[in-house]
Amino acid sequence: MANEKILAVVGATGAQGSGLVRAVLSDRRGGYAVRALTRNPGSEKAKELARLGAEVVAADVDDVESLKKAFRGAYGAFCVTFFWEHFSPEQEIAQATAMAHAAKDAGLRHVIWSTLEDTRNWVPLEDKRMPTLMGKYKVPHLDAKGEADRVFTDLGLPVTFLLTSFYWENLIHFGMGPKRGPDGKLAITFPMGDKKLPGIASEDIGKCAYGIFRKGSEFIGKTVGIAGEHLTGAQMAAALTKALGQEVRYNDVPPEVYRNLGFPGAEDLGNMFQFKRDFEQVFCGARDIGFSRSLNPSMQNFEAWLSRNRSRIPLEEEVKKASGE
Numbered sequence: 144m145a146n147e148k149i150l151a152v153v154g155a156t157g158a159q160g161s162g163l164v165r166a167v168l169s170d171r172r173g174g175y176a177v178r179a180l181t182r183n184p185g186s187e188k189a190k191e192l193a194r195l196g197a198e199v200v201a202a203d204v205d206d207v208e209s210l211k212k213a214f215r216g217a218y219g220a221f222c223v224t225f226f227w228e229h230f231s232p233e234q235e236i237a238q239a240t241a242m243a244h245a246a247k248d249a250g251l252r253h254v255i256w257s258t259l260e261d262t263r264n265w266v267p268l269e270d271k272r273m274p275t276l277m278g279k280y281k282v283p284h285l286d287a288k289g290e291a292d293r294v295f296t297d298l299g300l301p302v303t304f305l306l307t308s309f310y311w312e313n314l315i316h317f318g319m320g321p322k323r324g325p326d327g328k329l330a331i332t333f334p335m336g337d338k339k340l341p342g343i344a345s346e347d348i349g350k351c352a353y354g355i356f357r358k359g360s361e362f363i364g365k366t367v368g369i370a371g372e373h374l375t376g377a378q379m380a381a382a383l384t385k386a387l388g389q390e391v392r393y394n395d396v397p398p399e400v401y402r403n404l405g406f407p408g409a410e411d412l413g414n415m416f417q418f419k420r421d422f423e424q425v426f427c428g429a430r431d432i433g434f435s436r437s438l439n440p441s442m443q444n445f446e447a448w449l450s451r452n453r454s455r456i457p458l459e460e461e462v463k464k465a466s467g468e
């Protein structure tokens with residue numbers, strides 16, 4: 144409708160953005176319309192968003208002109224970058240810069256930047272407790288986002304900095320689900336000691352973002368952290384045991400062991416978990432559960448997420464015993 148405020152959503156077919164697109168579309172009388180940005184409007188996911196009622200437009204975060212066009216006429220934008228597509232903190236900063244300039248060009252009235260902590264504010268490069276990676280980062284995919292905050296501020300944008308949390312979907316898509324050890328038992332492996340990891344159902348990030356837009360100017364110029372629940376590895380394992388109907392253990396490993404697991408990004412993630420472990424109060428303190436629920440009353444905790452998603456968690460088949468059974 145003519146006087147609806149348009150929210151332009153970067154990453155609209157992805158985990159964070161699609162939650163926002165769906166939140167807007169399911170609130171028909173909320174006064175907002177949604178514009179879904181995608182590199183490929185012809186993809187199945189993009190066509191589904193169009194069928195649900197989104198305006199779907201082509202844009203690429205590596206192409207500032209496409210962003211300017213896509214943001215034009217909008218009230219607000221949700222901005223997110225895609226570190227794991229390229230593993231480059233510099234590219235992530237360049238993409239955030241392109242979105243910020245496009246937001247400025249379009250005169251947006253509210254921008255949400257999906258960011259994370261620049262861990263170098265707590266662990267400077269000379270700190271030896273974790274290795275420096277790529278020459279000037281401790282946790283490249285966190286530090287780059289945090290470093291990019293300044294771009295939005297320097298341009299004088301009406302921005303809300305949204306601190307997200309570990310997606311529980313990582314247990315499904317990111318290879319972090321339960322694995323069988325040599326004893327045949329399932330275990331989740333994190334270098335978190337007995338500290339709590341703030342987690343979230345990824346779709347709830349978009350729902351919180353919608354809550355922030357709906358609050359008008361209340362969170363402009365503010366940093367807002369969100370999580371569905373803060374859980375230790377042992378608590379996650381206990382919830383998984385209950386949901387899956389078979390024992391899942393928590394395998395606590397030192398961060399240096401995790402950094403050396405050999406998969407792409409292992410060092411980055413090892414440092415990330417170590418930061419979350421060593422600065423539990425800072426990291427959890429920035430992500431209050433009650434506050435998160437005030438933005439998104441349907442926020443799921445881990446048990447609720449598991450009840451909907453347990454069948455999607457890939458479990459390795461029982462290792463065949465050496466006897467050939």
Ligand SMILES: NC(=O)c1ccc[n+]([C@@H]2O[C@H](COP(=O)([O-])OP(=O)(O)OC[C@H]3O[C@@H](n4cnc5c(N)ncnc54)[C@H](OP(=O)(O)O)[C@@H]3O)[C@@H](O)[C@H]2O)c1
Nearest residue numbers: 154156157158159181182203204224225226307308309310
């Ligand atoms: N996994 C976690 O636990 C976690 C937690 C907190 C934060 N994060 C951060 O979340 C970010 C990723 O967000 P996400 O999980 O929502 O992403 P995602 O699910 O991987 O989806 C990304 C979507 O963005 C689009 N995209 C990719 N490259 C693009 C480009 N160059 N220009 C425009 N669109 C592009 C793709 O859509 P099209 O193909 O349709 O263009 C894709 O569907 C990462 O930076 C990560 O560090 C992750």
